[in-house]
Amino acid sequence: MSEATAITWSGKSEAMFEIMLGEVPEAMRGVFRGKLSAVIAQKAQGGPALEEHVKAVVAEIVPDPFKTAILKKFKELGDFDIKVIDEIIKKHGTSQDKLMYILHDIQDEVGYVPVEALRAVSNKTGISLSTIYNVATFYKTFRLTRPGSHHVKVCCGTACHLNDKNGIARQIEEKVTASPAVSMEKTLCMGCCDCSPAVEIDGRIYTGDEAKAKIEALA
Amino acid sequence: MKIQTAEDLVKAKEQGNKTLFPGTVRINVGMSTCCIAKGADVVLSALEYGLKSRNMNAELAKVGCTGLCHMEPTVEIQQPGKSKIIYGNVKEQDIHRLLDAVAAGSVVEDMAFARVDSEDHALVGEIKYQYSADEGGCASVRSVNDIEFLKAQRKVILRNAGSINPENIYEYIARDGYAALARALAMKPEAIIKDIIDAGLRGRGGGGFPAGLKWKACRESAGPEKYLICNVSEGEPGIGMHRSYLESDPHSVLEGLIIGGFAIGASTAYVYIRDNYRIALKRFQKAIADATELGLLGDNILGTSFSMAVKVKEGGGRFVCGEETALIACIEGRIGEPCQRPPFPVEKGLFSRPTCINNVETWANVPVIIAKGSAWYKKIGSDKSKGTKVLSLSGNITRAGMIEVAMGTSLKDVVHTIGGGIDGGKKLKSIQTGGPSGGVIPASLETLTVDYDSLKSAGTMLGSGGMVIMDETTDMVKIARYLTDFFVQESCGKCVPCREGVCRMCAMLDEIIAGRGTAHDLSLLQDMSETIISASACALGKTAPIPVLSSLKHFRDDYVAYIK
Numbered sequence: 198m199s200e201a202t203a204i205t206w207s208g209k210s211e212a213m214f215e216i217m218l219g220e221v222p223e224a225m226r227g228v229f230r231g232k233l234s235a236v237i238a239q240k241a242q243g244g245p246a247l248e249e250h251v252k253a254v255v256a257e258i259v260p261d262p263f264k265t266a267i268l269k270k271f272k273e274l275g276d277f278d279i280k281v282i283d284e285i286i287k288k289h290g291t292s293q294d295k296l297m298y299i300l301h302d303i304q305d306e307v308g309y310v311p312v313e314a315l316r317a318v319s320n321k322t323g324i325s326l327s328t329i330y331n332v333a334t335f336y337k338t339f340r341l342t343r344p345g346s347h348h349v350k351v352c353c354g355t356a357c358h359l360n361d362k363n364g365i366a367r368q369i370e371e372k373v374t375a376s377p378a379v380s381m382e383k384t385l386c387m388g389c390c391d392c393s394p395a396v397e398i399d400g401r402i403y404t405g406d407e408a409k410a411k412i413e414a415l416a
Numbered sequence: 417m418k419i420q421t422a423e424d425l426v427k428a429k430e431q432g433n434k435t436l437f438p439g440t441v442r443i444n445v446g447m448s449t450c451c452i453a454k455g456a457d458v459v460l461s462a463l464e465y466g467l468k469s470r471n472m473n474a475e476l477a478k479v480g481c482t483g484l485c486h487m488e489p490t491v492e493i494q495q496p497g498k499s500k501i502i503y504g505n506v507k508e509q510d511i512h513r514l515l516d517a518v519a520a521g522s523v524v525e526d527m528a529f530a531r532v533d534s535e536d537h538a539l540v541g542e543i544k545y546q547y548s549a550d551e552g553g554c555a556s557v558r559s560v561n562d563i564e565f566l567k568a569q570r571k572v573i574l575r576n577a578g579s580i581n582p583e584n585i586y587e588y589i590a591r592d593g594y595a596a597l598a599r600a601l602a603m604k605p606e607a608i609i610k611d612i613i614d615a616g617l618r619g620r621g622g623g624g625f626p627a628g629l630k631w632k633a634c635r636e637s638a639g640p641e642k643y644l645i646c647n648v649s650e651g652e653p654g655i656g657m658h659r660s661y662l663e664s665d666p667h668s669v670l671e672g673l674i675i676g677g678f679a680i681g682a683s684t685a686y687v688y689i690r691d692n693y694r695i696a697l698k699r700f701q702k703a704i705a706d707a708t709e710l711g712l713l714g715d716n717i718l719g720t721s722f723s724m725a726v727k728v729k730e731g732g733g734r735f736v737c738g739e740e741t742a743l744i745a746c747i748e749g750r751i752g753e754p755c756q757r758p759p760f761p762v763e764k765g766l767f768s769r770p771t772c773i774n775n776v777e778t779w780a781n782v783p784v785i786i787a788k789g790s791a792w793y794k795k796i797g798s799d800k801s802k803g804t805k806v807l808s809l810s811g812n813i814t815r816a817g818m819i820e821v822a823m824g825t826s827l828k829d830v831v832h833t834i835g836g837g838i839d840g841g842k843k844l845k846s847i848q849t850g851g852p853s854g855g856v857i858p859a860s861l862e863t864l865t866v867d868y869d870s871l872k873s874a875g876t877m878l879g880s881g882g883m884v885i886m887d888e889t890t891d892m893v894k895i896a897r898y899l900t901d902f903f904v905q906e907s908c909g910k911c912v913p914c915r916e917g918v919c920r921m922c923a924m925l926d927e928i929i930a931g932r933g934t935a936h937d938l939s940l941l942q943d944m945s946e947t948i949i950s951a952s953a954c955a956l957g958k959t960a961p962i963p964v965l966s967s968l969k970h971f972r973d974d975y976v977a978y979i980k
Contacts, residue, residue, distance in 0.1 A: 293749040294767075301691075301730055335751035335908075336732025338691040350692075355848065355884045356810035358898055385735060387692065388656025390810030390884075391485035391817065392453045400694075402453035 204238050207245035211279040214251050215313040216270045220263045279317050281306045291322040296332055300339055309340040345380035347415050349373055350397040354386030360393035365405040372412055379415055418711030420719035432590025438475040441518050444492040448481035448663045449695050456489035462511040480664020482578030485817035497547045499531040499554045523554050530560040538575040539592040539787055565815050568833045570822040572804045573780050577664035582699050585706040588667040594712055596783035600675045601720050608679040615790035616802035621775030622879045624868035634762040635680045637770035644676055644685035645773040649738035652851030657808040657818045658776050662696040666703035672779035677724040680772055685726045686747055691733045701728055735906040739954050740773045753910045754954035777806055798824030801867035811885040812839045828862040842887040850879020852899045853959035855966025875966055892971040897925040899963035914957030917948040933979045
């Protein structure tokens with residue numbers, strides 16, 4: 198632990214490090230965290246740990262098929278940078294009652310809550326990963342997978358259900374499932390019962406027919 | 417500037433009146449989530465552009481929801497000395513004509529919905545827009561007093577909704593806002609609590625527990641620190657008024673909380689806001705910041721020794737978090753599983769300290785009671801339910817919206833007079849009151865009134881005030897299945913009757929709908945419902961079978977039709 202925190206990370210290297218650790222069985226992760234970070238520190242030679250250092254460690258130490266899986270995850274990482282989390286934790290503090298604030302902020306910044314982020318939060322706040330995972334999966338608001346470039350929320354409230362005589366919600370669902378660029382979730386009543394069936398696309402609420410046309414243009 | 421004395425408050429009031437009655441034209445555009453969904457943001461930018469390109473001087477105010485959700489976007493135009501004109505269903509291309517009329521000092525008659533000559537404000541009294549009867553030239557537009565949707569309502573809590581800019585604290589003060597706080601701080605805490613008890617204020621969240629008694633218990637409970645919680649969880653399907661309300665008049669909730677904090681002896685209040693109520697969250701945070709800047713919140717409120725902080729907590733999208741112990745767990749950063757009561761939160765709540773939890777509407781009632789006195793407040797409402805109730809009217813209804821009626825108003829008036837009857841000229845089949853946890857009642861029971869006890873006697877509940885109207889084509893078995901499925905999704909999974917029982921009920925309903933049901937299934941559903949109600953740990957489990965129970969009771973024919 199102490200060795201791990203002595204490293205200064207650069208770019209996405211810390212997120213990549215956490216992804217690598219994700220392949221290690223939970224019980225052994227603590228030991229590996231120390232050992233692997235020591236190897237990386239050695240490679241970095243006192244400077245900041247770069248992305249290539251982590252990649253080199255993966256290439257040298259991890260056997261296949263884990264290696265391929267980890268390298269694939271690195272590519273999926275996109276713009277996510279664990280530094281964001283440092284700032285968020287600094288803003289809120291590390292006690293458990295701040296946990297949801299932290300997760301909300303991560304989702305706002307990153308667009309979702311990557312599992313690597315959960316591990317990083319656990320590492321930095323001292324709250325156990327199981328507790329964090331429990332909270333992040335209990336509350337439906339947190340998305341643990343990357344949403345599509347367009348995100349659609351379909352209201353499942355009573356009024357929307359009643360007023361959706363033409364099955365717009367179902368049509369949208371079919372449309373969205375067929376398109377990888379658009380992701381969808383069903384949500385509790387959005388409080389726009391007069392717009393029923395209400396559909397939220399990228400943060401703006403539309404009435405059903407409008408939404409359908411909009412999504413057809415997107416998908 | 418910090419407000420410390422009565423004179424400071426008067427000065428702030430003057431400042432608010434400067435924008436409320438600017439001496440030029442004032443244009444109100446409803447900018448709640450529901451309005452924006454219908455295109456109010458487009459209308460607003462068209463107005464901004466129009467005013468700029470014409471070089472017109474006007475006060476363009478982003479107000480909250482007027483409650484006229486069925487005709488949004490709404491625009492109100494108020495010219496000095498003339499009646500205020502309400503325009504509904506305004507579109508981007510109409511703005512040109514509207515501004516032409518404003519420039520000419522006239523009215524677009526074919527677009528105008530109603531005119532407001534004067535309005536009866538619950539705190540300020542009469543607010544006059546038209547100075548004399550012959551002025552204005554708006555006689556061709558019907559008066560707002562002839563509009564059934566508005567006539568039958570009684571606006572106490574919604575007094576400012578849609579007429580003030582929620583992000584401008586001075587406008588709230590101009591409508592006698594924070595006067596109740598000043599008054600309360602000069603009273604003894606016990607006297608405030610006595611006022612609340614005398615007024616007969618009951619918790620608006622659903623249960624209807626007397627709010628004053630809860631406050632008293634919390635005050636008398638020993639603890640180094642006490643907390644207040646304002647519950648804006650509102651996860652039920654078919655209820656949007658708390659969001660609308662918080663977006664339209666956040667300061668009234670804040671004022672209620674500060675008065676409550678002083679009366680109970682709490683120095684911190686948490687406002688739990690549902691996660692996707694982004695606009696409400698932002699406006700409330702702005703309200704907190706503004707009030708703090710004016711010395712109405714924070715340290716030494718209004719120059720007294722009383723200090724208080726209000727924190728906002730964003731929820732996580734779980735219905736169960738409306739239950740008070742689950743809500744506390746959520747604020748503490750744990751998963752929202754309800755806990756055994758007692759100990760009740762008033763003894764041992766948030767962070768194991770005495771905690772007073774009330775619903776957002778309950779808190780909003782507090783400033784009115786303190787400002788007008790319990791005797792005034794008691795005159796509104798029915799025998800055992802005092803005051804008014806904000807309702808969210810939705811479903812197969814002609815005029816949906818956020819409304820407020822005096823307790824004791826009949827459901828018939830709500831549906832037919834205010835709501836304008838059923839959409840498409842169909843017949844009323846059922847009303848669902850109080851969200852999914854409430855029951856469905858048949859059209860024959862529309863003589864019931866909006867009050868806690870009347871609805872309870874019919875096996876349903878007032879809940880937090882959602883009214884979903886269902887027309888004659890509605891299949892009640894499918895509705896029961898839909899609502900049961902909602903509880904399957906939302907059960908926290910802690911106790912077995914709710915987690916497993918409700919799930920089984922949903923599967924049985926599926927079987928019935930698929931035509932494989934038997935008469936025995938109906939009695940089994942009844943038995944299961946009763947067992948789940950008696951064996952579940954929290955209110956979610958105890959109310960989950962109510963949709964099935966009430967539809968079995970009132971709409972048995974629908975079930976029988978499936979069984980044949």
